[in-house]
Amino acid sequence: MKKIIAILLGVSLLWACDPMEDTYQKLDDAKQPYKDVITYTLVSADYTNASNLALKDAKTYDDSTLAKAIKTQLAFNERFAGKDYIPDILTKNFPALSKGSSANIQYDVQYNTPANLLDLYSNNIISEQEYKDSVWKSSTLFVKSFTPSTIGRMPQVLLKKFEGASTNAYRLVEYNYSEVEPVIDVAEFKYFDDNFETHTCATSAPYTPIGENGWTQKDTVAGSVKGIYYCRKYNNNQYAQITSNNTGEKNDVFLITKEIDLTDANSPILTFDVNVGYWNATCLKVLISSNYSGNLDEIGNAAWTDLTSNFTLPETPTSGYGTLQNAGQANLSGFKGQKVRIAFLYEGDSRSTTSPKITTTYQIDNVKVSESKTSYVLSEENIKKYWKVYKFNGTSWAAAENKYVAIQADDYALMGKTYITSSESDAYIIPFLKLKYPFALEGDAKVVSFRSESNQTKALAFEYKYSNGNWTKNSYRETRNDQFLNDGTKWFYDPTVYFTPVSADYQLLVDWVYQNLDRSYGSSYGNDEFYYGASAYYSNWDLRLSKRTQYNIPGFDTGTESEKIALTWQRLEEGAAKLLSLKFPDAVSEISGFPVYYWIYLKVYQNDLKTVTYVGVFQLQSGEFKRVKTAEDAAVSQGKLTQDQVNWNRGN
Incomplete structure (x- = not known):
């Protein structure tokens, strides 16, 4: 059936706006609905149809703006999701497809710029008055710089400077710092x-x-x-x-x-x-x-x-x-x-x-x-200008996590720039990241803050991710490939669940091990366990044999090293299944006769000290999550996964 559709598609383009019109006319005439598996990429007309449908659902002016944006940006957004409107598009475009049919749909989604980046769209300079009032606490005995004796006052300075900031707010701060303390002397006071x-x-x-x-x-x-x-x-x-x-x-x-x-x-x-x-x-x-x-x-x-x-x-x-x-x-x-x-x-x-x-x-x-x-x-030559990103936790300010990077004076000098415009960002920031992080790992992300205009207070921040040996800017636009299923009466979004555990998720498994196996299987910090290998601190799975020995994990007291390594992979699979049961207590095995698969992304710190991310596909079977390798293989054949991603604990 796919081959017929492809041939007719090429011919019909010569005369019709709808590439499937002739095909469906024949099928409608024959009154013969059929079952098929199709692959389709949304086109401009589809986004226009979805935009019109979303406008009917809009409740506010902002809603209407986002509904119209589906048409202009050729992308769905966080307010109006593709899964809610693509079923109508499929019904319109493929009326002859019947129960049991599935459609793999490629479409784009435009996300809102995250608040943490918007927070960094200004350069906040510590002023002379702030050096007087908050850093040195004197209008005469002060210098326009932090020093080793005063740098600890930065949190108090920022509390006053950003009074009323919300929890988890970020700020790019420009300040002066000298390793040398000032001396008292008669000098020009400006x-x-x-x-x-x-x-x-x-x-x-x-x-x-x-x-x-x-x-x-x-x-x-x-x-x-x-x-x-x-x-x-x-x-x-x-x-x-x-x-x-x-x-x-x-x-x-x-x-x-x-x-x-x-x-x-x-x-x-x-x-x-x-x-x-x-x-x-x-x-x-x-x-x-x-x-x-x-x-x-x-x-x-x-x-x-x-x-x-x-x-x-x-x-x-x-x-x-x-x-x-x-x-x-x-x-x-x-x-x-x-x-x-x-x-x-x-x-x-x-x-x-x-x-x-x-x-x-x-x-x-x-x-x-x-x-x-x-x-x-204080000699001017001792004073250096610095930029740093700070985060507010609700009560105090502290340097933001190391994901946040600010371009420094020396970096600008190497670039031959004093600021970087938005259009220049990739040309300067990607080489900067390559130089600064030569040992970046797959999936690493950095939010880079920088001055964006000659105006001293203007700044920008972009997130870059490391993938396949390159740093690329996150445009917050994603091309998705989602599957939709037909139950005989309607199309609906494939219920497959995609799960990337975060720290709180790993902690669920850590706590379960402490309560149901043995508290001694983890460190005194209470955020890791080495029976399965879950680490809430590092948000990964630790498969090192040394940790199994250190914490006397059962099963590792005998056997060869290769047998022990194989056991860590077996425990990983068991741990992934247990974590899914803890995370999704209301999971179901199928919907409308279609299996519900759970894809879990496993960031693994291997015994060889390499960090690799794998994927496991699981399904609830007889009340327990079981790995379904046939579903993994199908995803590989469809190009949704690579063989390397599923090539774990398979006996090779």
Whole structure:
């Protein structure tokens, strides 16, 4: 029957949208339903039909979005599963198939990105204030770094930083660390320092407006929008630049720092560098306020003190640009004990009615508020930047399990990158993983976190799995091959159960051995047993003979080594059957006359110290789980399993 369908399929493609139309027309005419085993891959029309069916089941707006996504993504999803809609597709596409027929269906499923990855979509930087308040607990005797004496405070820092985080939340944290402790000395103490080097800075139009590291700006002239402080770059140096040239507007543009805390200051000094281009008028003022709220709409409500007279601003007509140079300094002692903001006010005018034009270009760099005072001193060369993923257990933060990896400064340097975009991720992260984990084992997984933009707080995280000697990204899209069965009245999802034990499952068997065999068959930790070999700690089966001897397991006191190894495999099969009975106490042997098989994936630590994952196919027979090797062989012949996966405890 398969051969007939294949021939007719090729011919019918020339005339019909439905490749089976002619075949089913003949079968319907003959009124001869038939039994068959078919293999079919869903096509676009099938996903469209399923999408329409899912829309009828949708109860919310989000449901409707996911139902429509089946059609657009050509994939089912976690809300609308293939097993619920493929039976209708089979009924429509194969109406002549009758009782006893089975269909192996290939289709795609798109999963949601896990919350643990979404948690890592930002780079959380330990701030200077946090080094003061939480790490060193002093606003003067501190350095912007952890050291051996303070690194233990990280959990407390994160508790405060991520207050309200949910249990099992993950965070990527960027912090500084020095192996050397600081010393007390008189040094420059910086309350604010920005040379614009960390700002996003386009090197050609359109240029990037200054707006990072707490800077804000606004033109307070109604309707004026072209007067903007941009980040510009020349001779590998970045700075802020503004001009009214060609704006055709009157511009009163405030460029304002973030809040600067002078609570513990004595004699703070404001300094900056300045340069002018095409000077035709003095357009720049330097202002300070201690009551500006930070709301750009309230600039006019704040009291601003003019500091301009403290500085020397170039006033020489030029036909080009001068050079950046120190503008002088302003003593801010009058503002000690307060929190302030510095503003650079540019007042230009290039309207057609203005003569002469006021369009001098100003470049501002190295803005700093500082003073000399007794403080901790630590050489910059001793401070290294690190990234680490932390996990919250509900009460405290700790380094996440070793599955989570963060790209470090040295790694970026080797890559010749400072960040990695999403589209570049495979090209850089796969070689990184190969280098870092040269002895990776089949099935290993790593979640790799990395900076994803020049913006310091942007990050991404992708999961990579090691399979067949290669690392591949988990796209959370899976192609599945599921079997559906026909009971004469309807199609239904093959009830085969696929079971990969996790730690809690292994513990079920460990506890059973302790209670029903002997507590001495496992270690004092209470998370392993060596009668069958279940380890809840490692989530695997340990078949080492040394452990059988160590814990006096029956059956291993006599015989050759090969006989003992054979016994460990026999016990593995017995243990797998026992674990299935504990995990699935309500198991059944068949549904609608079809056998129910249980596939158990067995991660085995062998006596030769190799870790290999096998598969066993079991069925409940007379109240007990029995291994069905004929079902394993059938799965191999169908390409669902490999011979290596089932080649265990078979007497060879």
